[in-house]
Amino acid sequence: MYIEKINSPEDLKKLSIDQLKVVCEEIRTIILNKVSKYGGHVGPDLGVVEVTVAMHYVFNSPVDQIVYDVSHQSFAHKILTGRRDAFINNEVSEYTNPKESPHDFFIVGHTSTSMSMCCGLMKGRDLKKDKYNVVGLIGDGALSGGEAFEGLDNFAQIGTNMIIVVNDNQWAIAENHGGIYKNLKDLRDSDGKCECNYFKALDLDYMYQPEGNDVGALIKTFQSVKDIDHPIVVHIKTLKGMGYEPAIKDEEDFHYSMPFDLKTGKPLKDLSDYQNYGDMTGKFLMNKLKYNPEMIVISSATPQVIGFTPEVRKEAGSQFIDVGIAEEHGVAFSSGLAKSGVKPVYAVYGTFLQRSFDQLSEDLCMQDNPATLLVFLTGIYGIPDQSHQCFFDIIEISNIPNMIYLAPVCMEEYFAMLEWGTNYKEHPVAIRVPTNGVHSIDMEFEKDYSQINKFKIMRKGEKVAIIAVGSFYQFGETVAKQLEDKYGIKATIINPRYLTGVDAEALDALKKDHQLVITLEDGITEGGYGEKIAGYLGTSALKVKNYGFRKEFVDRYNAADLMKANGITDVQIADDIMNLLK
């Protein structure tokens, strides 16, 4: 075992090429043991083991600065830079983080960002009149993102040392989409020699290395570009999942996997009977597509979130489009589709929709085109890595004119809203898909949501009204129960349904027999929904207290702990209420 003695990239530099090959296999074993046990990204990391070893062999990190795009392919990098045991024991995140190591320069979870940030590192170095290499590793899937293009397009005019490593494994999360991938194929097919070259068209120097899993070949390539005086693209062909057959056979499922059996590649838990909104939504949409040829489902590289497996995508045919990693386009494309009179349904992760604030505002809502957006994995039950946190979606989406942002509280209401939203033709609609598990409420839910901002009073009580938003609705019921059991107060429970405004009439009615309104919101309190209630009731005698999260980035949190740290527990809130009623 060499890897046990490698505590920094320096230790790597003492080894021979043959020894480095062994190191690569040892790293692969560590990665597979770790991800099969804890879950995590598999394919992307297995593919770049040799690239990582070669970069650390040739360059002098952290003096030379190596930046990982998305950084979910930084496992080998972490193992080589003093975090081997922490990685094995799942004590560090899947992403780079300067607080973890001087070998990391950014916390990166959204993809397509490395080029612009490297451009800054490059220019900063030059202003300081310093000398070192800046190296950025970007996956081919990330090239479809507009930010990556803007970054690449800006290197030429600054034009000093910068090594852009394009890890071409021919995959995003699902297969790649976009015209640029035809060019990458042409480049691979011509051994990098075809004249029409996307990178050269951006005035960049270029070289191709087809042996992206041969550490010796990669070392020679990197040695040839080290200390170069201008930006160069090093296009490297790698195999996603390299070294692990199941991951090679099923690139999509092994992009990220839950814990799995190392021998078979089968998931440790059988989740086939597991009820979740994603799969149910996919079935609902697929059924709709069959009966409405003028409806279309859109994804930006994450079709699996709605259970659109390769088979389902095939069945949907031209009524499904994966635009690749391109969320700005996802929204503007949807707007164009709606303008043409068809019904687009864009299913997107909330955290990535952050890329589309301007498109939501200018391209969609200002046009008032009736596209439907399904916003997945928002709030505390979304993704707990800070770089994938989605605590800002209410701020981002609910304050734009014309948008109707709905927050259903259970399965029945979600599907009622989805049915309505996929037929509605007046305004853009976004639905915040619940994330707190699939709950059922035995109650009648409206079919029509066009009368905006009307609350649904779930239970009429007195003294205190609990306005419980979306995924926090069930928690709101728990608070009400605590209040009733412990203090004998039967609170009114309100499902606000619309995040885009307040129900003035319902709030005014509360003034008669209520003293306090509390709001429970699965997002940052500042700029969020609860403050709309506080703003509206600011001049009344009704008191308002907003519960939600403090404005902060929190990494790898435990949901219950984060709730507690923000004072969001049933016991705490019931006690707060009693204090405020005094």
Place this chain on the structure above:
Amino acid sequence: MYIEKINSPEDLKKLSIDQLKVVCEEIRTIILNKVSKYGGHVGPDLGVVEVTVAMHYVFNSPVDQIVYDVSHQSFAHKILTGRRDAFINNEVSEYTNPKESPHDFFIVGHTSTSMSMCCGLMKGRDLKKDKYNVVGLIGDGALSGGEAFEGLDNFAQIGTNMIIVVNDNQWAIAENHGGIYKNLKDLRDSDGKCECNYFKALDLDYMYQPEGNDVGALIKTFQSVKDIDHPIVVHIKTLKGMGYEPAIKDEEDFHYSMPFDLKTGKPLKDLSDYQNYGDMTGKFLMNKLKYNPEMIVISSATPQVIGFTPEVRKEAGSQFIDVGIAEEHGVAFSSGLAKSGVKPVYAVYGTFLQRSFDQLSEDLCMQDNPATLLVFLTGIYGIPDQSHQCFFDIIEISNIPNMIYLAPVCMEEYFAMLEWGTNYKEHPVAIRVPTNGVHSIDMEFEKDYSQINKFKIMRKGEKVAIIAVGSFYQFGETVAKQLEDKYGIKATIINPRYLTGVDAEALDALKKDHQLVITLEDGITEGGYGEKIAGYLGTSALKVKNYGFRKEFVDRYNAADLMKANGITDVQIADDIMNLLK
């Protein structure tokens, strides 16, 4: 005069090529007369007169759908589609708007958007099994925007009729920046024949027309691509400012001009002595650059906002970078620069910074890199066209963790904050540059703004506290005066300074001798600053009333009228206060 008889594109189709040439000259005269009188975009529109006439001659608008990127080059289009007199009399905006005409498909003011939206129109048409041409006109300056790339990259996979007209006038607002412009030059220089071709690298068909101001040549070109069965780029070389010498000589000043003398091209008003924050900021920054080689100023295609004329840019040398139209890159690049240890100052229009919500959050603030952003032309005194409105910046910027968003109230405070912000090394800082004219306040302003969220009590009064934000500060003083003159109440006046939080201590202190807090905010109330105050004081006896704008898009507004429509006048607010104090 032919133009007087052209009330729709149909009328154009009856004319000969020679007659169309006369029409082009007539359109040019109308445009020049109009913009010299009222101000407006000059160069972009003079350049595309022939392109527009030829498109309307060949295609059958509005059955064939013609979409303008940015749409500030739609003047000839407006003149030809039944809006000639309305245009002449300045009764229609500079931008397309479906409410104005069935020949317009989108309201477009932010550039780089047309490709994605056309992609939607194209795919929507196909789903409807309809047949017509979709034509998108995009300027070369817009190609540096990531959204334009994402759109272009997505045509190939859908692959049906789509005509992408690239209007290559070799300019953005200032000169173009980005590696792609080298490729456009290579294409022009080789008569479209060079093998390395950005558009072909995105798997698009391509043709070149060098005679972009020859209506006959253009008609032949468009006829050759009409009803094509796949997407094609028609790259057309035009002359910005064509037909007007002063605009050809000075492309930058004549991109957009205030009213000017038609004979000389000189502005009607001499503004050289006019004091404004932009020019003062530019002088301040230029002086800083001289003494600090590790500081850098960044613009995204709008250097004139800080008075960075071509001469100043030359003087700044490598310490100034115009990244082109690429706001995502602007923010991420700044973050990389700050990470490297130098000080970036990014001067940007607030309306365009909307494109960078995710970059502000993930690339800058999550990293906590100390870049400085100067946010220009926000709020009601910004740009009154709905497509350039900037009413959301407080929502966008102030709710992100780690960001310090400052709102100075006068020249003295602005420069104190700017001085501090350009030296500060702990967190990202954004400054909302005042837009209500340059005001001076004879008072001492702090030099250090690192103790965040502390209010500045400008005057201690009683009963009512007026929290007046940034550009609304002077208005806040007017309200206070009205209250004192009419009702004898001397209000406390507070300058909150920080938009990113509340001063709990100061607010708590108000509880003693105040009954009411009002907030005055130059932005949308929902999700804005005032609601933070309402949220904080929700459980106290202090009443809060938030003043700001309703959530709506308003076009070509008059500031005073819009204030009045939102109940924001000194008389109204003073009366409201008296009612609330009862």
